[in-house]
Amino acid sequence: MPQHSRIAAVLGPTNTGKTHYAIERMLGYRTGVIGLPLRLLAREVYDRIVAVRGPSVVALVTGEERIVPPRTQYWVCTVEAMPEGMGADFVAVDEIQLCADPERGHVFTDRLLRMRGTHETLFLGSDTMRGPIAGLVPGVEFVRRERMSQLVYAGSKKISRLPARTAIVGFSIDNVYAIAELLKRQKGGAAVVMGALSPRTRNAQVELYQNGEVDYLVATDAIGMGLNLDIDHVAFSSLTKFDGRRMRPLQPNELAQIAGRAGRGMSHGTFGVTGEAGPIPDEWVEAITSHSFTPLKKLNWRNADLRFGSIAALEASLDAAPEDDRLTKAREADDLRALRALAQETEVMARASDPASVKLLWDVCRIPDFRGISNAEHASLLGVIFGHLHQEGHVPDDFLARQVKRIDRTDGDIDTLSKRLAYIRTWTYVAQRRGWVRDEDHWRDATRAVEDSLSDALHAALTQRFVDRRTSVLLRRLKQKEALLAEVNDQGEVTVEGQFVGRLEGFRFRQDKDATGQEAKTLRQASVQALTPHFHLRADRFYNAPDTEIDYTEQGGLMWGDQAVGKLAKGDDPLKPRVVAFVDDEAGPDVAQKVERRLQHFMDRKIAALFEPLVKMRDDEALTGLARGFAFRLVEAMGVIPRAEVADDVKALDQDARGALRKHGVRFGQYTIFMPLLLKPAPTRLRLVLWSLANGLDIFPEAPPPGLVTVPNVQDVPDQHYTLAGYRKAGQRSIRIDMLERLADMLRAEDSRAGFEAKADMLSITGMTLEQFADLMGGLGYRAEQGERTKVKPADAVVQPETGEQVEGEATQLPEDTPVMDIAAETAPALEPGADETPAPADVAEPVAALEDEGEAPVSTEPAEVTDAASNEAVVAEAPEEEILPGTAPDEALAGAEMEVFYTFTWGGNRGNNRGGGQRRGAGGGKPRRDAAGGDRPRGERGDRSGGGGKGKGPKGKGGKGPKGDRDRGPKNFESRPPRKEKQIDPDNPFAAALMGLKDRS
Secondary structure, three states: OOOOOEEEEEEOOOOOOHHHHHHHHHHOOOOEEEEEOOHHHHHHHHHHHHHHHOHHHEEEEOOOOEEOOOOOOEEEEEHHHOOOOOOOOEEEEOOHHHHHOOOOHHHHHHHHHHOOOOOEEEEEEOHHHHHHHHHHOOOOEEEEOOOOOOEEEEEEOOHHHOOOOEEEEOOOHHHHHHHHHHHHHHHOEOEEEOOOOOHHHHHHHHHHHHOOOOOEEEEOHHHHOOOOOOEOEEEEOOOEEEOOOOEEEOOHHHHHHHHOOEOOOOOOEEEEEOOOOOOOOHHHHHHHHHOOOOOOOOEEEOOOOOOOOOHHHHHHHHOOOOOOOOEEEOOOOHHHHHHHHHOOOHHHHHHOOOHHHHHHHHHHHOOOOOOOOOHHHHHHHHHHHHHHHHHHOOEOHHHHHHHHHHHOOOOOOHHHHHHHHHHHHHHHHHHHOOOOEOOHHHHHHHHHHHHHHHHHHHHHHHHHHHEOHHHHHHHHHHHHOOOOOEEEOOOOEEEEOOEEEEEEEOEEEEEOOOOOHHHHHHHHHHHHHHHHHHHHHHHHHHHOOOHHHEEEOOOOEEEEOOEEEEEEEEEEEOOEEEEEEOEOHHHOHHHHHHHHHHHHHHHHHHHHHHOHHHHHHHHOOOOOHHHHHHHHHHHHOOOEEEHHHHHHHHHHOOHHHHHHHHHOOOEEOOOEEEOHHHHOHHHHHHHHHHHHHHOOOOOOOOOOOOOEOEEEOOOOOOHHHHHHOOEEEEOOEEEEHHHHHHHHHHHOOOOOOOOEOOOHHHHHHHOOOHHHHHHHHHHOOEEEEEEEEEOOOOOOEEEOOOOOOEEEOOOOOOOOOOOOOOEHHHHOOOOOOOOOOOOOHHHHHOOHHHOOOOOOOOOOOOOOOOOOOOOOOOOOOOOOOOOOOOOOOHHHHHHOOOEEEEEEEEEOOOOOOOOOOHHHHHHOOOOOEEOOOOOEEOOOOOHHHOOOOOOOEOOOOOEOOOOHHHOOOOOOOOOOOOOOOOOOOOOOOOOHHHHHHHHHHO
16 A cells, blocks of 8 residues: 555534545546445445446446446445455545444444555544544544534424424334325325335435425435435434344434434424424433534454354354454354354255355355345255355256246235345345356346336335325315316326326216315315216216126126116016116216116116016916916026925926926926026026015025036025025035936936936036935935945956856946036036936927926935834845856955945835825836826836836846846836726827827837
């Protein structure tokens, strides 16, 4: 170092121009380095120098930013990032009094002791550093600078009475947010400045304050570190702060550092307290205003001569004590804490086995804990980074890309964005380290882009939450007592004096905020003046809008696009509800009547289209007598009614009446009387709404999603709601009624007394596993008995050992783990609910006049008959015997046999009163039923729709093939009484020839 090198300490209070003086001195040399306490301040100084000398010769180096042009002459850095060994002509360190800071003090002390310029070195700070600098820096000269304006104590004031151009200082994020919210309501908003903000966000917030959009600034003590703002008054909301370890009172010199931001240049400033902060003691006020404070005695210090032979050697060197009495050993910092945590990990110890690895580990440990989650979390992340750097020489691109991609999102609230911003700072820091990533330029740009996008999003979120431009503008205009100008755009947005104040939703005006007092009245008056002609234009457009733009909700609301314009109300006729239009009184009666008429036309056409079969049946004059009465019942039920509720009415209907109803699409199912066309999703949705209106419900039941064959039962939902939705409860689930009728057709072909097993088609149409199907059958009144048997693999032909004959192989049952497939597209023909899904043969082949009523199904409302084993008449199918190959011992054949679970279903209803027969017709026996002409005939005489009478099918559905033990005996018949003689066929009957032909053929 040259003999003429100058070392000077420029000391004095705030607003003395120390930083400006250092910049001017640095620009007088060819090269220079200046260290600043905050990266926010570093960015501000960088921008000032770039404006003078251009970006090609100025570098910015902080933990998360590194802008280094090839021809750099001037380095603007945070104190921690100041480069060493460069031999710059000029070196300056700002806010040197931070040598006493418990967290970062050792870094500033190190710069005080070791950082020098070849021609000039400046230390800028408070007068309290005069003693320590004089004792530790030989040959230093002191330059005293006086404050350019006066600082006066203004006492305590309420936030609502604080003057404009005030900065309110809080010492926690919650406190800052609460004050900003209050200022938004009372003063129109505030800018927010915190040390955790990125420079981009901070500059944008400061600009709000500097350009006059808001008159108040809410900040942490970060503004005390040299940020130059036009502040007239500083108000402390608290006199205590958390220093990272504990809550402690602020000292007079700390208060002076922050209060000194008031007053700029020659303008005087004031300071005081507000909120819950108590008064500042008089002696402190005197010290602050006279800039006289207790000199510092001790500076924090940590050994800079580190040894990297091993982790233990590094820790020992960091734990070394100072030799000078004016220095005190710094408390354990975050980097040393992380080092000790990683030293406990075996893998880290194994990797850090040489000086280069230990040095790399220490560099990784110095990554700041930007996230602030916990020491353990931070150490864990550092361990991952160290592992990559040690093993691969760099952080892998794919790993880094995943971390950055996870953070690269701009949705969320202020806290979420702030956390993401803190997270990206870690990877920005990693990308700035030389040699830590493979493509440094790419990752620096990528992380910077993410930080910038998050910064912009955070600024927007802060502005939206804490700045109410509308209130600010309106308060100014109201004070001027001028008429307010209101406008409405095509989207219905209402602006007053260019500020958004509300929105026109349909035909109602919604103010954006809850204004109070005269402001609310003025806003409403100005808005309505602009909206009056717009109401009429919108009503005309709505009246001429197509029905496709209008819809109803499942709760009876009426929508025009995404805007609510009315609701449905109970009318005199369930199929003709009233409409109530949502129209503001200011719109006038003409608009209200036009909107109401249009909505009524829409609903009338919607009901007529979706309920066309029901309406035609209601208005059919040809229906008379019992048929008309039954049609009335069906209209009341809106097209779906359980058969049990109208059992007597159904029995009373003759074949002509049934035929007349079938012409209108009525289907007489075993469980439900319904109109299949009304089971489609759209009519079902409308039926639930109309029924709920007619019954005065407050909350309307909603239809299940379209396409589901079964849905789970909800305990508190009434059975009637499921019926209206087109489902019937059975066990733990409800099954769609049209699919239930298809299942009933299949069940009629089974022997419900002897017992039968579920077929694959039964499971397929219900989309259930075997266990779920057993629960469904229980809900329908069947008994399900579980058993196990040896699983027989399907084969094209099986040779009987005894006879040598070949018989067809039988397919095995579905295994237990058959997946549940509720969606109809997976389990049944791809039709909408209620579509005509392969009607039963009788519904297709027979003319309307000859269609048979399927009869009422066995109902589960009656208690199941309880019998003991001796008196039980039902025959349970036996498990098939295991086939044993010739020459194989039985034990050996059964040793590896795979078992399967099966269920045998028998009807569990009351045998004395089967209420219409149900499954007994499937066995060809049981109680006889009446045919279409009124006579009796044995059950099972309906061809392929019966279980045993038509084709002699047994429980397995093939002629004579029941369980193996019964194959030679055929199906069992159980007669409750002998069948009646068949009536002679009427020769005048138009179907006599067809019936005679069928008998001859059989």
